[in-house]
Amino acid sequence: MIRLSLAAALLACTIPGATHAQTADASGERVGTEYMVFEAETNEPAKSHFLRGLALLHNFEYRRAAKAFREAQAADPEYVMAYWGEAMTHNHPLWEEQDRDAARAILARLAPTREARAVKARNALESAWLDALETLYSDQGTKEERDLAYLAKMRAMLADYPDDIDVRAFTGLAVLGSSHGGRQVPIYMAAAGILEPGFMTHERHPGILHYLIHSYDDPVHAPLGERMAERYATVAPDAGHAQHMVSHIFHALADWEASEAANIKADAVVDRQRIAAGRAPSDCGHYNEWLVYALLQQGKDASDRVAACRAVAESGEPAYGPVRSYSVMAAWQAVDTGKWPEPIDEEARAFLLPRLTLTHVEALRRREDPDAVAAALAEMRRDAAAVPDLLARMAPDDRSTMPWVERAIAQVEAVRLLAEGDAQGGLAALRAAAEAESALPTVFGPPAMPKPSWELLGEELLALGRRDEAAEAFRNSLRFAPGRRLSMQGLKAATGT
Template sequence: MIRVSPAGRRVPAPGHSLVALLTASILWTPVLAVSARAVGAQELTHIEGLGALSFPNAGAAEAQHDFVRGVLLLHSFEYGYAAEAFRAAQEADPDFALAYWGEAMTYTHPVWNEKDTEAARSALDRYAPSPEARQAKAPTEREKAYLRAVDVLYGEGQKEQLDTLYAREMERLSADYPDDDEARAFHALALLGLSQGARDIPTYMRSGAIALEVFEKNPDHPGAAHYVIHSFDDPVHAPLAMKAARRYGPMAPDAAHAQHMTTHIFLALGMWDDVVEANLRADAVVDRNLAASGLPQTDCGHYNEWLLYGYQQQGRWRDAEALLMGCYEVSRDERLPEARQRSAALSYAYMRSLNLADTRDAEARPAGTTVDPGASLVHELAQAWGTGMAALLRGDRAEAERRHALIVARADDVPPSYLSPYVPVWRGTLDAALRMDAGDGESALGAAREAAEFEASLPVDFGPPIAFKPARELEGDILMELGRSGEALTAYSLALARTPNRMRTLLGYARAAAASGRPAVATDAYADLADLLEEADAGLPEAREARAYLARQASR
């Protein structure tokens, strides 16, 4: 079933379970038995380029601009700039309790499963040397509650336990002060952090329900829009966040992360033009900030990784390769601090395999250009996957076998990270490709299906496929090679449910439909493909194939 998105692109319609899931989550959200207290007039403070919010407090008037700026930046995960703003507020008013709370909050990154406890405690101790002293010094009951919550977050104990206790404190605070949209927004964010960086649908629905209410009340609240997007950034739930995605970028043009975050929804729905445009805007903000610090621009990093993938889905291979090789040059730029070079090398290793999963050009520069990933074993294995696939494309089976052997030998040694759950998928898809290269189609199909089942057991990626080559798509490719187009159509359909409008999956789906005698299905799929490749490189074979099929069907 296809519907037209607000941008005019075809996107998959959500499943019927969507409304039921959201309704259930709202009804299930517990409410603590407490008496509500008034916060005061909810007058919004707007800061150009960052959004608007209301956060009444006892700080000095001369500290308010920096404080509100810090909170707005904090909501957009611009943590370094937010910390600077909160320290400026502290300088303006050394007794400003929430300015120290705010700086401490910049050292927890719930969605990324990161926390710097020592830095946070150091910030809080500058206000007062202990939790008890901070409670005694804070001027209002509400500000005491904020400090009590952050002291729980950075208390003694395991991170998972502390995150849970902190979420309860924020739930209590938001129930005590139901007019306090900041308490509700930070409660929504706390819920997103409970799954320690993984997607937990019921908890995400609870968070999204809270954030949606704040967003409806204040459509210029960056945290509300941001947390709505994070809650619903999978293909099934993404339509719920479309309004927030369309609002967040224009609301906060000076926050690079705000520009990028919109693409969590656009990518989940296969809206590639929007993915590219938003990440170009995010990169422009980053480059401006780097230039202001006297540093050169970068073609690496999170936003460029998504931009690369968007280019590939549009068939813009020249732009994709230029971006990728630009990142490679950054990794070799000795003018840069060593840490930035190292970060660039890791970004390149990931981007390269993402590129090699889609390209069919074994002679392109990325195929033969690797980096030293240093101590990051998971990036070494990610790079090995891409090298193995590129080797098979150019007929170097021995090199592909060596890369596969490395992944097999070291898979169990990879420390936990956001990439590590996909190492078995890399191992399985490269194994399947090797078996297919050896002419053992049935064995290759079994390996691909095993990898696909494992991948299906993992939470849906909220960005470019960490599997690089989705295993279900590879299963479809192998089935097509075996002449089993009907089964391939099913495999591609399953793959599209997980990665909507992915170019190579959509191409396989169109081919399978045509080969299995379903011209109406093939026509729709090729029409989607032609639409998707409207800005593709001149002469792109996939675009020519789509147009040729549509022309043949039109002439009948």
């Protein structure tokens, strides 16, 4: 099968049968610059920096992209698109993040008003790009309203420039960015419909490949994304996000070997860049989290990686990123292997969302002790009450976190009933919790809950000898988390096959 051979190929950055040589840009890195066909109306030094920035922007390598765009500005201070590119690095549509103030400050460096900036455009296409950007970062309307207005501008651009591959790529991304509050499959399929013609004409364009992988990033559509995963890692071997991104498809296909290989490569790319910048390698972070999950699903020992991240989380002054990573890794390892996390430093535990995760896991660990579960539930409720204020301050456009916090509390409420001996009430509450989880937008990657409620329900039913009901629960779990090892084991135990 292609995916089995691909796992090894990813580590070598080659694909069997690939005919395209990987070419480094002027920086010495391979991030997909060679596949940029944007007609930049500027001098050669500015063009070189701009095209590198554009490739990095398509790869979501935002900090490095911003640096390249600033270098383009230095080479041509009047080049509108260099400012457009840097401003675009502050819009992260798939993460529901946008820093409008930072983007508008960049535009102000080009000229103080929208009208003054508009006259600097050197052709009609630049004028259209700038107009769309001004709409995205307008001082009018909510983020969601501006996202939709920006999408309308991009659709109009695509109608005027149907053969421009970057217009097509960013229009597809704008469609994805209109799916507020989580993944809405019809919207994601609409994005795929815009991006697929671009794949037919530019099959190695990093933006087209990247955004199609996002479009197909769910268990039902992931087979369509294999074509993009086969190419993307080789298009941008020095972009850590590109190396990781292919694992979204492998994860949805439950190909844990290929997912492991992809995230090992992503982590290696990031570590190499950190070392070059005089920083220590990273033992935490998104790529390490997915690597730990892939290892656990293969029954491999992930203890060393979890411990390494914990050491970072507890070293010096704790930072949110490492503490969050450790809480996620430790939670997955705990429910999959029974290696429950020991208490962490109080300073590290001060972060609200990681604390909620660790308290949730503690409730599962002590699930036979009604007093312990009740105490954990009370702590989770107290912390959950503070989450909306935290999000309002730190991530005001986030609409995905709180629903899953509520789901975690609902699961522990069911566990409390079971611990108190109320089997009927506990199972009913657990089933309701599982159904409510299923009703939320599909989560790409590992489950949002350390222990999916369908899996927990299956285990409870199996312990009671209700094998048929348990099998149904495990099948439901696998529908949302394909290839999950404990659900597969539970289904086998329930069915005897």
